[in-house]
Amino acid sequence: MKNDFLGRSLSVINDLTVDEQIFLYKQAQRLKEKWKNKEDLSKFQIKTDTGIYIVFLEPSTRTKESFVNAAKFHKNAKINIFESEHSSFNKKESYVDTFNMLTGYSDYSIFIIRSKLEGTCKLLDEKVSDFASRHNLPSPSFINAGDGKHEHPTQEILDEFTFLEQMNFNNDYIHIALIGDLLHGRTVHSKVDGLRIFKNVEVDLVAPNELQMPTHYISKMKQKGYNVRIFNSIEEYLKQNKKAKVWYFTRLQLERMGEDVLEKEHILRKSVTFAKDFLSLLPQDVKFYHPLPRHKTFPTIPTFLDSLPVNGWEKQAINGYWTRIILLSMFGGALNAPFDTSKKSIKINEEDFVVAAPIKDGRKGVLTEGKRGIKPIENGTVIDHIAKGHSPEKIYETIMKIRKILMFYNIDSADGIFKSADGNYKGYISLPDVHLSKKQIKKLSAISPNTTVNIIKNGRVKEKYRISLPPIIYGFEELMCKNENCITNPKNDENVHVSFIRNEDNQLICEYCETAHTFEEIWSL
Known part of the structure; x- marks a missing residue:
């Protein structure tokens, strides 16, 4: 061990x-x-x-x-x-x-x-x-x-250590308010996982909509069992009765904001800046924390609070x-733990996105549609139910995307859009004498999940599969993280192949920068 x-x-x-x-x-x-x-x-x-x-x-x-x-x-x-x-x-x-x-x-x-x-x-x-x-x-x-x-995991470590000190190292429960720029603040993003050292967690997110915590982080907190509440300002937060005794402020990261947000700078600052009028509304024994440094002109924790008992940020900084x-x-090997410290690897079933579907009859492929235009094929593959339920324009766009990424444009094939019996539109691609490899099926599932693949031999459907979004997507040159600051982004010239993990909300999370994507957003083409 x-x-x-x-x-x-x-x-x-x-x-x-x-x-x-x-x-x-x-x-x-x-x-x-x-x-x-x-x-x-x-x-x-x-x-x-x-x-x-x-x-x-x-x-x-x-x-x-x-x-x-x-x-x-x-x-x-x-x-x-x-x-x-x-x-x-x-x-x-x-x-x-x-x-x-x-x-x-x-x-x-x-x-x-x-x-x-x-x-x-x-x-x-x-x-x-x-x-x-x-x-x-x-x-x-x-x-x-x-x-x-x-x-910023090392900041998270000193933060959690400071919270534990405040609670005499009792990790049964924490109620914390996160206040400020929750959209861009990496220190609050680390708290999504860092707070799990506490057995019960309540998190109040205090920020205007323009600076609120990204939705995939909020979803992740809820999945961990945290009780999450959202408020638009400190003023609104103080009007309700259940206030946290741990307040964690972050600065507004204006350098990361667009012009449309900067136009509201004054309003945004006011909503997350503590004012003297709020002092009488604070709960007893509350402590304020901040990763520091504060903005010298517009600090979210004003300097008049420095000498008051709410000041927890100075001890917090020293704890670093x-x-x-x-x-x-x-x-560095100076300290050994009384338990196994081997790096834990997460096992993912990479095959759980392909499910065999029953074949209702053995007639020619999906050729029950034949009377509406699908040309019968003796051998090959028919991809069906493409982007079902979307508009014809979206379905056509998806068909073209499949053709381009899977390089079907040089194959003698047919495609089209039909209205199903349930009234929804769907697309298909008919590929005579083409049998998709395992890698091609995985790529198809990442381009257009919830699609059906029909394997046709001697004019009859021999195999039928329903494919969904894979649990992990990697190994395709066409993949790209949309975050320009990700180490994998081609503009950064590090020649890194990106990979994505599917979360419980069917978002695809970049394994490097943890930016959330839809399946439409992961392709560079």
Whole structure:
């Protein structure tokens, strides 16, 4: 049984199980207590020749310096700091090639990375681990210090640790209000999974519609059993009786907003900025938190609150030092857990999207439609029920998309649109002497789910399948994540093939940046 964390990475907060997070928080609590009592702290220090690379590909002060000082706690480690403005990464050098080379410079390496490109740590964890395996090197660890508007798992760790401190490390229940720019704030996105360390969770989302939490994150919280409520402003929130005792504010990320939203800047700011008039409406023992820094002109937590008991953000910021020391202790091999720390892989049944359907009669294919125009074929495939229920224009568009992506345009075939007996339109493609491969059927299911595939031999339907949206979609060159800041997007020149996981709402989630897509949106053609 593996008990150490060597070779583990933290790309998203979900990379640590609940048990592993609780272990981290208890170790951070012990470290703080020993430091206050002036006890020996050497057991938390990395003992081996470890290279800690702090690679910030976008500017940062607080997170970077927090990690620099946490790394200096580990006296045996070699610390290397890459500044964004001076880094050779700005010369269009391949991320993968660069980190492959850096991996060979120490007995073991930990990379702490901040990047505008979302999914960078996941990519490097995959590719550099392959490189290390090829050359008999230990797999390095990667720590995501913030990637675009995706996630900030190390911020989430210090946040959850601070919440636990407020609750005397009782993780039975939390009621939290998330306030501010919930659309772009990566720290609140991390809370969707981070809050699962609590057995019961109530979340109040306080933001105007233009800045509200993305719907797929809200859906994900509900699926986890969180009780979620939505409010448009702090003023509206304070008018109701059930108020949280943990308030988590984020700044408005204007640099990520379009002109139509910026025109409402004043109204948006007011809706998520705390005012003096609100003080009398607060519940007793409430604490305010903020990932910092605050906007110096328009802080959502105004400075008049700094000296009041609601101030929890200063202690929160200090906790970043302690939790990051422990994270490095774990990934550097100084701390072992009393349970199995092997990386857990999620098993997906990749075949669950193809279901054999009964054949009502054996006549020529779907040729009961023959009188309405389908030309009978002796052998081949008929794709039926294409985009059923949509408009003829949408069905025709889907037929053309299938033809283009599956390269059926050079095949002597027929297609058309019919009105079914139930009054809905549907499309078909008839392919004489063509038998679809398994890969083609999977691609078809991702282009046009809820379609029927009929295999025809000697003029009769021998096999019939109903196909739905696959649980995982990958391996097709035509796939593309619509998020331009995703590491897989072609404009970023990293030559990464994107893959998508189907969630419970039949959305397709990019495995790298976790952007939600419909099946129509994943194709570059």
